[in-house]
Amino acid sequence: MREVSARPIDVAVGILMKPNGDVLLGQRPEGKPYAGYWEFPGGKVEPDEAILAALKREFVEELGVEITEAEEWCGVEHVYEHAHVRLHFFIARAWRGEPQSLEGQAFAWQGTVGVEPLLPATIPLIRWLDALRYGPHESKTT
Numbered sequence: 001m002r003e004v005s006a007r008p009i010d011v012a013v014g015i016l017m018k019p020n021g022d023v024l025l026g027q028r029p030e031g032k033p034y035a036g037y038w039e040f041p042g043g044k045v046e047p048d049e050a051i052l053a054a055l056k057r058e059f060v061e062e063l064g065v066e067i068t069e070a071e072e073w074c075g076v077e078h079v080y081e082h083a084h085v086r087l088h089f090f091i092a093r094a095w096r097g098e099p100q101s102l103e104g105q106a107f108a109w110q111g112t113v114g115v116e117p118l119l120p121a122t123i124p125l126i127r128w129l130d131a132l133r134y135g136p137h138e139s140k141t142t
């Protein structure tokens with residue numbers, strides 16, 4: 001197996017959530033690892049950049065959206081064949097602007113998430129997100 005860095009790369013990820021609970025997902029563009037897979041928008045934190053600042057920057061660059069309120073929700077670490085990542089997920093309930101596909105990516109507002117395939121590290125989040133949005137009818141495991 002090829003060695004990837006032992007030190008994880010920080011990634012800021014945002015879940016835009018409408019008052020009805022719908023969340024925004026995007027499809028990874030051609031040329032990136034896991035092209036065609038669905039993810040929550042975001043990207044790598046640059047050196048000396050705060051995670052929240054990276055989140056806001058990525059949303060402006062990718063979607064033309066200015067996040068005005070975001071709370072850190074959870075962290076997930078995952079080792080891919082291309083990288084070892086530490087994902088910082090934020091829930092954003094307030095923003096300015098309508099999402100636009102500035103990098104040519106597809107995106108979709110989803111209630112129950114039905115787009116596939118999802119990035120492997122994001123799959124477990126969907127159940128936690130459903131418990132958050134629709135109540136703890138299904139038990140939340142950690």
Ligand SMILES: Nc1nc2c([nH]c(=O)n2[C@H]2C[C@H](O)[C@@H](COP(=O)(O)OP(=O)(O)OP(=O)(O)O)O2)c(=O)[nH]1
Binds near residue numbers: 012080
């Ligand atoms: N944005 C995002 N990235 C995720 C999620 N789940 C997950 O495993 N990742 C991983 C995939 C990538 O290895 C990493 C994000 O890096 P990226 O390559 O998309 O970031 P970037 O836009 O800054 O990339 P770059 O082209 O500028 O290098 O995090 C997710 O839900 N959203």
